[in-house]
Amino acid sequence: MVTEVLERMERLPWDSFLEEEVNRDARAHTVALETARKMIDRFREVDWPNIKRDLGLPPYNWVVPDGLEPHWVAPGRAVFWQEQVIREPVDRLDGGQMRRVLEDVSRGWTRTSGLPANNPSVIAHYLNKGLRFRPPEAEMAVETLQALVPSEALQAMDREPEPEVKVEYLCSRHGYKHKRFVTWKGYVAHCSQSREPLEYDPPADILNLMKNYDFVCMIHGKGFTSARHAGRHFKSEMRRPGRSVHPTLEQMKVVRENQDG
Numbered sequence: 001m002v003t004e005v006l007e008r009m010e011r012l013p014w015d016s017f018l019e020e021e022v023n024r025d026a027r028a029h030t031v032a033l034e035t036a037r038k039m040i041d042r043f044r045e046v047d048w049p050n051i052k053r054d055l056g057l058p059p060y061n062w063v064v065p066d067g068l069e070p071h072w073v074a075p076g077r078a079v080f081w082q083e084q085v086i087r088e089p090v091d092r093l094d095g096g097q098m099r100r101v102l103e104d105v106s107r108g109w110t111r112t113s114g115l116p117a118n119n120p121s122v123i124a125h126y127l128n129k130g131l132r133f134r135p136p137e138a139e140m141a142v143e144t145l146q147a148l149v150p151s152e153a154l155q156a157m158d159r160e161p162e163p164e165v166k167v168e169y170l171c172s173r174h175g176y177k178h179k180r181f182v183t184w185k186g187y188v189a190h191c192s193q194s195r196e197p198l199e200y201d202p203p204a205d206i207l208n209l210m211k212n213y214d215f216v217c218m219i220h221g222k223g224f225t226s227a228r229h230a231g232r233h234f235k236s237e238m239r240r241p242g243r244s245v246h247p248t249l250e251q252m253k254v255v256r257e258n259q260d261g
Contacts, residue, residue, distance in 0.1 A: 012071070014044075014069050014071055014072055015037070016071055017071050017079050018040070018073055039204075040074065042075070043076060043118075043204065044072065046202075046203070047076070047118065047203065048069060050201070051119060051123065054170055055120040055123060057170070062127050064133075068133055074114060075118070076116065076118025076119075077116060079114055079115070080111070080115055080126055080132065081109045081131060081132050081133070081134060082110060082111075082130060082131045083135075084109070085104050085105070085107070086105055086107055087102050089101070090103045109132075109136075168180055168181070168182055169200055171187070171190060171196070171199070184206060185220060189219050192219070205221060206218055214226070214230075214253065214254055215227065215230035215252045215253055217230070217233060218247065218252075219247065224252070230249055230252050231249050234247075234248065
């Protein structure tokens with residue numbers, strides 16, 4: 001088993017390209033920079049630690065040093081770096097004669113546009129293709145680091161279909177074979193069925209529900225404003241054939257820090 005350790009380069013903080021990407025990217029042009037930063041900070045606090053941990057485990061085996069993280073430009077979307085390798089004619093001495101041969105020549109590292117980066121599988125996909133969180137040359141000129149020079153390799157990569165982006169939840173409490181879940185609903189249902197505590201924080205959409213509702217079903221991602229509506233949901237789900245495990249009304253109740261009891 002080979003574990004790769006990503007290069008650490010602190011010259012470029014994670015938000016180096018956030019403002020430019022928010023202003024340029026059509027997907028985010030309506031989002032103010034301050035709003036985008038708040039959304040990303042929430043993703044960095046809740047989702048990134050879990051992604052980073054799983055990225056270092058099999059089958060990915062990519063260890064991310066503390067303090068290193070992608071250049072986030074949106075929650076679950078980041079700028080990567082890729083080396084430009086171009087095949088060029090080069091003069092080489094061969095048998096006392098100078099001959100011109102074709103060789104792969106590195107033209108430095110350039111950054112990509114924002115790419116999916118919201119689970120270990122998709123991040124490992126790009127790292128295995130040669131992309132990195134930071135360019136490895138610590139002495140690279142600042143002008144080069146800040147310049148966006150599209151390369152043929154990057155343009156070709158952008159034409160490839162992007163892998164399906166799914167959040168993964170891993171449960172390693174069942175022997176050698178780990179159980180993987182691609183939805184929060186499936187993961188919570190498994191933990192509830194097995195009577196195991198959750199090892200992951202809820203995703204951002206569930207956390208937002210907990211801010212706005214008094215009762216939240218984490219399995220189905222639904223919020224309720226009253227105990228009556230939450231109780232109706234509970235009874236309806238418990239009537240379904242084969243469904244015997246579901247959060248109770250008390251478990252669905254949102255308890256806030258400033259709430260008595």
